Amino acid sequence: MLVRMILLLGLALVLFAGGAAGLQMLDAHKIDPVAWLHRVVASSSPAEDGPASGPALVPGKAAAPATPVLLTEQNWLISPGGGLVDRATVAAYLRQDRLVETRIARLTRRAPLTDLLQPGEKLPAPVYRQAFADIRAQALADRDCAALLAAFATRCEMVSAGVVDESLDAAGETAEFQIVLAYTQALDPATMPDLATVVLREDRLTLDAAAPAEAGDDSRLLADFLQGARDECRPDSATRPQCRILSFDVTRDEAGQTQARFHIAWLGPLPAGLYAAPPLN
Secondary structure, X not given: OHHHHHHHHHHHHHHHXXXXXXXXXXXXXXXXXXXXXXXXXXXXXXOOOOOOXXXXXXXXXXXXXXXXXXXXXXXXXXXXXXXXXXXXXXHHHHOOOOOOOOOEEEEEEEEEHHHHOOOOOOOOOHHHHHHHHHHHOXXXXXXXXXXXXXXXXXXXXXXXXXXXXXOOEOOOOEEEEEEEEEEEEOOOOOOOOOHHHEEEEEEEEXXXXXXXXXXXXXXXXXXHHHHHHHHHOOOOOOOOOOOEEEEEEEEEOOOOOEEEEEEEEEEEEOOOOEEEEOOOO
């Protein structure tokens, strides 16, 4: 509405700044100047008053059918309860072609310090090993990114990597690391369905390692976890159509037991009796 008012004022200034000539031209054609300005502005922005934030759900009233659009054109999703899904989850689910703030992997692992060495290097003196491990933690992040790329990611970037405070085991020459990664996933081969006919369903998938992990086993366990999550959440799944992994974390307790938790989401049909309708505002 604000845009129309600005255009209306601008056209009015242009028209009436010309003085009587502009008015005489319209009068000669029996055109009302104000009505003419309204028609020009309306034709220049036909979709200005359309919904900006996507539809909401109301019971018992169906909206006009919409044409299915490409994956990257969507910016809203409906929840099973009938409201709009929060923006962060929408971005993590729909924006598969870009890194987004909430599509994050958080990994906690214990690794030998020797895993951080370059060929021909030796560990520094014990007093420097905490700093050495903190500086070289990116080497572990690079390996975790490689595992993600092999499983389902198309891009992986390190957000942060470092040693957990007071986790250095001087005798065993190991330390506990926290790695945070951001990743993208492959675009689905098919276009998205009409989002007025589906809802976004979410779940938490938990996977446990069969046995406590030794230091250095985390890379193998991560690959197993990623494959397990991929098996449960596939874009072509019959039970979870267009399923995607929105984020996940891998933790390791003091006994060495490792667990992975995946936040997954997929599209399901609208609940009976609910239909998409644009918001009043």
